[in-house]
Amino acid sequence: MKIKRVLNNNAVLAVDDDGKDLVAIGRGLGHGRKPGDDIHRDTADQVFVTAENTNMDRLARFLNDIPLDYLTAAGEVAALAQERLGLRVSQALVVPLADHLHFAVQRIEEGIPAQFPLAWEVSQLYPKELDTGREALGLVETSLGIRLDDDEAVALAMHFVNAQFATPGMEKTMQMTGVIKQAFQLVDRTFGIDVDQQSMNAARFVTHLRYLFSRIASGKQISEESSLLADAIIESHPDAVVCAAKIQYLLEMGLNTTLTRDEMAYLALHVARLVTDVKVPG
Template sequence: MELNRAGAATIKRVYNNNVLLAGLGDGSEMILVGKGIGFSHKPGEPVDVEAADQRFVPDGSYAASHVAGVLGDAPLEQIEVVQEIMALARTELKLEPRQSLLVPILDHLGFAVQRARESMKVDFPLRWEVAQLYPAEGQLGRRVVELVRQRLGVTLQEEEWVAFALHFVNQQWSKADFSKTVSMTETIARTFTLLSVRWGKNIDENGLSAARFVTHLRYLFARSIEGAPADVIQMDVLTAIRRSYPEAADAALETAKLIGGALRRDLGEQEISYLALHTARLYAEMHTIEDKK
């Protein structure tokens, strides 16, 4: 995201005193951020890129002008906080610090801070689902809320962690958009409800089988979004599972309809077979726990 690149450049646009867009000698562009770097400067003037505190080279996520515009609309202290958030996301979630994460996080932070200062409350209906389905992202979302309090002196609405967590989830596949991430989260939560109602017992969503199932569903959504083919199973898994766990096989077929509706396509035989593997594990784990009681 940042590039240490010495030398002179030409100013293409000044967004404010702290942000400008520069053109380099090789025809590329760079966004320069630093206190006062744009003060009293005009397009066409030379600027030393080393004078910037932060330098952003477009990484293909957005046009340089769009990234520069978002940075230009944000206070410098918020940009610095988002840089800390990006570093945490890289350490905690192994997310690459791309501008496809920086831009929505910075944009969301600005609105969250504004809402807090105006004592505005918004509803976050996916609190429980995000906490259950994405514990690592949720934990980092809570750290972000605390980081904002420490760095900016602003106490955000406590539930803002949900939105930050969903941004981290969204970043895990580059072609997804936020609405699809929300749809995925809602569908996975509905899947667990469907199975619990069908089997008449609550599923341990903190169990190993549930965690594997959530991971599989997330990658199923990701593959669908990216148009990637399903993995191949070299056997009739559904028939085999029906012999041992008929309830799990039937649940897989019903789950496939639910997920297919969210994806707006029918799931293939291989995808249903993988679902059956996971519903069988959940079913077996649930009854093992019951037997021990």
């Protein structure tokens, strides 16, 4: 790697042989270095990919504010998330994780209890991410020498979801989680049932909604000029279409968007699959 900019004594912006920008972190890594210097990857404790359109001055200030130990711990958690969930070890994952870990430890030292209002929803909607968060607590304890509250696994899971779907900011991730929760409630009320959110069909439904969020965020909704499949879905599942219309309203109001006809049809299909194994009373 070749240094492009020294961010501080412990961090440098570098470029690899493929021209990809990276941030390398290690104790004293930037001390006495200058742009153009070669640096071996093995000399860094952590290396992560920078986000597009990164403000380097802002990143440098942030890295100055976070102790190196927390960045190292965050890098280890990110590597675990890469192994368990297939996430990329990037600035968008490592930096928020480091910030969260730093704040979590400060809360413990000051005796401030943490609040996790979406704990149940996270356990239902993101079980793999939550399991990874629980495993990550052990890494953090080994790295920082402090045991975080078990419920901190919920917050870590939310960071993984946030990074997975490239949603800018935890607020958007919490909004997505809230919308999914409300979607299940709409299905229950519309059909007069109690959907088992641990079922395979529920998992498929959540996955569909999560990728729908991703398509909306990237402006790449499903849309075909002439969709015979959409026509067939709408005709075959009228009750599911009614329910999907309610969820559509929820999504459009919450996300300030408009769903395409094809997205609406596929949403109805997934609603139909969700309730197919549930016995409707009466």
